[in-house]
Amino acid sequence: MKRIVLRLPEDLYQRVQQEASREGVSINQYLVYSITRAVTAREASAFFKDRAHGTGPEQGLKLLDQVPNREPMIPEDRLIESETPRSRRKSQPTKSSTRRKTSPARRSPKRST
Secondary structure (H helix, E strand, O other): OOOOOOOOOOOOOOOHHHHHHHOOOOOOHHHHHHHHHHHHHHHHHHHHHHHHHOOOHHHHHHHHHHHOOOOOOOOOHOOOOHHHHHHHHHOOOOOOHHHOOOOOOOOOOOOOO
């Protein structure tokens, strides 16, 4: 384990001290925990950005289609039917039915031939 000297502004030190006290841990433990969370979050974000590079919703939906449609091993993980990604996808209108229908006032007048 490494030891470092850390200089903090007084107001930040007091806030850290209060939070550590609230959590029931030492200032050192609180800072190690906070730094670990921050570094891990950045690493996870970078990892998933790298993994997602060049992919989009279409690839994500293809991956979801490969997941077997079976009951979860843990009953609490069961989704309500209206919350499942597959039911949402199936209920979405197709491209042909999503064309905007213009109101009669917005339609261009018919040209006489």
